[in-house]
Amino acid sequence: MPATHGRTGRPPVTSRPEILAAARRLIDADGWEKVTVRRLAAELGIGATTLYHHVRDKDELLVLVLSEYARQVPLPVLPEDPRERIVVAATTIRQALAGWPWAAAEFTTDGLLGRLGGPAVQLVEVIVGAAVECGCTPERAVHVFRSLWYYTVGEILVRIRSRARPPVVFAPADTPHLSAIGERWPALAAQDTYEMGLRALISGLLPE
Amino acid sequence: MPATHGRTGRPPVTSRPEILAAARRLIDADGWEKVTVRRLAAELGIGATTLYHHVRDKDELLVLVLSEYARQVPLPVLPEDPRERIVVAATTIRQALAGWPWAAAEFTTDGLLGRLGGPAVQLVEVIVGAAVECGCTPERAVHVFRSLWYYTVGEILVRIRSRARPPVVFAPADTPHLSAIGERWPALAAQDTYEMGLRALISGLLPE
DNA sequence: TCGACTTTCGGAACATGTTCCGAAAATAGC
């Protein structure tokens, strides 16, 4: 009695969920940067090209797997006070400012901004729209921003697993001009800058 | 009389400026995405691996070439009215918001923000700092953001040469959650959103 | 003149993502 699976043709040797599970195993072992198509195929005991019958490309595969990790990040609790809610919105927007125009706006919107609405939504739309306005076609922007997406979710993953915050270090060599400005305005302490900028965002969001 | 070049060893068959010029030729012909190491070497009539004796990797090469293009972008003229200067600052910041955390902040800072100073500088520092605070180590962030840098400068190049603005099109499929929000707040017209967001940024920048 | 030294060159090889296309393995119809 041949095993039937409800349709014609050669039976699949694996499935998309199995592929994602194997990818998770590799990521947990060595990190998402070390995931290669051939390694993943070896982990599954199949040929490398077979993967391309289950996912469009490696890009789609990583998006699928890393999105699973992103869903593990607990969402912040929304305060009752509207002004405090605005603070949460501003913080969320700051995450978007850190380099997540599309993908991160999507991710963030899914869990948080959709419940805030109003000016926060508008400002995020401004952020997202700015990328397009700067000359991006959506297709290319999505492709480029995806690497940011990988990176950010990869960092989220690190945080989930290690519960440790990576050391925050600025290398002046990486930002010579900003560093030069910092020398000309030595009064700009890091904490002051943070609070000032956050206040700027919040005051811009608050109604008069 | 053997040609002397002032030092010992086999004479170089090419130089870094020649490599950059050849890269520019390829970029002008087919765009920066089509630049490959082997193609560039063929353009120069040398072996592919020889390039690695003049630049560290393709990354450095593209940064060098595209930075030349970036320098061609004319800087906006600074208005006299301080409040109008703030508008220019806000616009510049919006460019940074579009996804240029480090490299673009550098690029923008070099020509513009360094002359504005004050709160504009602080807010850009907030933007840049946010990336680090979200868990980026500078090394990896620079690496990831570099692709944005390529992309953005590539677009600048397109604009320089064609003087045409790429069509601005939003594909709702790329941003399902934002699109869903847009449907729930249909009153958010694009122009209103733009002005509101710009006003939010400006009012946050202006002193009380 | 001639060997020693120094610097650069570039072919061969490797890792990786991806595509092509024929083989393999099941079912369906007769």
Next chain:
DNA sequence: GCTATTTTCGGAACATGTTCCGAAAGTCGA
């Protein structure tokens, strides 16, 4: 059973970035 059909599999091949290492081509000192 046997052929046709359908679906999946995966080896071979290709493009690309990069490294290794021996060959090539100069200068320098005796």
